[in-house]
Amino acid sequence: MLTEDGKHLYVSYDEYHNLIEKLALKVYQSGWEFDTILCLARGGMRPGDILSRIFDKPLAIMSTSSYRADAGTVQGHLDIARFITTPKGEIAGRVLLVDDLADSGHTLNAVVNMLKNNYKPITELRTAVIWTKGVSGFQPDYSVDYLPTNPWIHQPFEGYDSLNPEKLMEKWKV
Template sequence: MTALPQLKPPAISDNTAGELVVSWEQYHRLIEHLALQLHQAAADFDQIVALSRGGLRVGDLLSRLFDRPLVVMAASSYSGDGDRIQGQLKLGHQLAHTCDQLGPRLLLVDDLVDSGTTLVEASAWLNTEVRPSQLLTGVLWLKGGSSFQPDFWAMHLPENPWIVQPFERWELLHPGELEPMS
């Protein structure tokens, strides 16, 4: 009897509108859910390219789980009060890594895909500059208004809520407001 191939677990769907507040436990479980999808789909990649800042934690944990080198690509598009205003996308023109060479199979990760612009532009840059034979994409959250659909996502958000991630509290603090350890 031949074994049936394992199917990847489906993305979770959440119909939250307004704000979706995410705890550290929920955040880490979503990364694990994404990792399980990649594993069960037998996704094969040589390096993980994490878009900074949002994709850094995702990329770091996936790099550890899959024992693959982490590559960092700088990207910035949010600014303003609490970094809630999406503006002009700025992509870095170099990748930070310690690999002898990149590819040929890459996994590009970010925390979320909102409009889709960042993943479209980052994918285009990688395809032009690095020329991988395979470029997979993965995110924790896929918003319903996105023009880009990644290959893997942990949670679908059809109502496009603002996601309050657990590390965002530091964006509102000044170092002088921190309490020393006792």
């Protein structure tokens, strides 16, 4: 649900999963065949996992991090892992790179450039996200929702960002 001022988008679990299914349909309807899904942790892990199951393709994981300050709302320095975790040895062939959103586009631009320069066995690389913001300097190959007002997206699992083991013990009266 987008707030009236267009500054916040609240997404339920049902909406979130429906959007991932719509993303799968966009990829499928394009006719493009790929060998591996590479998701960017953490935001791309849930969509990557679901797409991996739908397409029955191996899931590789690359860790990136740029949102650090103010409970993850302020973008900081981008860190990209040096290694990719994959069940197939080395990532190769046609790869679908998955993240949750193209916000500024900085992360996707940096990862795509790094993969093209450092992973020669990748023969073709396409990108898929749920949301693309109007301010994004990166246009993914596949995207479900375009957000021209650039709202902050409140994803259904963000409550875990402020939940610690002590609060969990209190919640469950353990």
